[in-house]
Amino acid sequence: MSDLARRYHVGITSVLRRCVMTLAICMPIAAQADAWDEFVARCLDPYEHLSFEVVSGLDVQPVDQMHDARQVYGPTEEGYLLVLDAAPSIGERACSVEFAGVEDSQAARDWMIEQVASGRYALGDDGWLVSQDWIEPRLMVRAEASKARTYYAVVETDLES
Numbered sequence: 001m002s003d004l005a006r007r008y009h010v011g012i013t014s015v016l017r018r019c020v021m022t023l024a025i026c027m028p029i030a031a032q033a034d035a036w037d038e039f040v041a042r043c044l045d046p047y048e049h050l051s052f053e054v055v056s057g058l059d060v061q062p063v064d065q066m067h068d069a070r071q072v073y074g075p076t077e078e079g080y081l082l083v084l085d086a087a088p089s090i091g092e093r094a095c096s097v098e099f100a101g102v103e104d105s106q107a108a109r110d111w112m113i114e115q116v117a118s119g120r121y122a123l124g125d126d127g128w129l130v131s132q133d134w135i136e137p138r139l140m141v142r143a144e145a146s147k148a149r150t151y152y153a154v155v156e157t158d159l160e161s
Contacts, residue, residue, distance in 0.1 A: 035097050036105035036143075038080050039152035043095035047139055047154045053084055053095045091140065091155035099150040108143045108152065115141075128155075136160050 042054045058073035061081075069087035074080055081098045088094040112129060115121040124130035124140065131139040138159040144151040 034105055034107070035078075035080050035099045035103045035150050036108040036111075036152060038076065038078075038082075039097040039154075040111075042082055043097060043152070043154050044141065047095065047156055048135065050135075053082070055082060055084075058082055088155055091157040092137065094153060094155045096151060096153035098152075100148070101150060102145055102147060103150040104145045105143070105150075112141075112143065130157075130159075 046053055055073050058076065061072040061074070064070060064072075067085075069085055071084045071086075073082040073084070079099060079101070083094075083096045083098060085094040085096075112121075115129060116123060119132060120134060121129040121131050121141065127144075128140040128142050131141075138157045140155040140157055142151070142153045
């Protein structure tokens with residue numbers, strides 16, 4: 001490959017890489033397979049990377065005056081609500097995905113089993129998984145599925161190693 005062709009190839013590759021990265025960052029999240037996937041993409045991954053929740057593509061709902069620290073986004077096409085809480089009863093901030101219906105996720109169970117087995121999270125009080133030394137402040141994660149509701153939550157705590 002000639003020097004000119006090599007420089008052209010490197011330049012085009014660099015431009016394409018930047019375009020793909022820009023699109024990945026700026027595009028709203030596409031419809032997810034289930035509530036767990038929505039939760040991971042919008043809440044869990046950002047919190048594990050010490051970042052902000054992802055609300056792109058969702059409409060903000062009117063504020064409940066009794067809970068003005070909460071912001072509700074959605075619903076998504078599937079009916080999921082994203083709830084952000086700047087003053088949760090435990091921790092510093094919280095993000096949850098809620099669904100008025102049952103979505104018992106094998107992926108959620110598999111993730112939890114894997115996290116405890118690897119030592120990244122440990123089972124804490126009342127069914128919460130608590131992150132270990134790999135992150136500060138620590139996170140708490142919960143998954144609930146009942147006949148009436150599916151609920152996935154992550155809380156950034158004030159706990160440190």
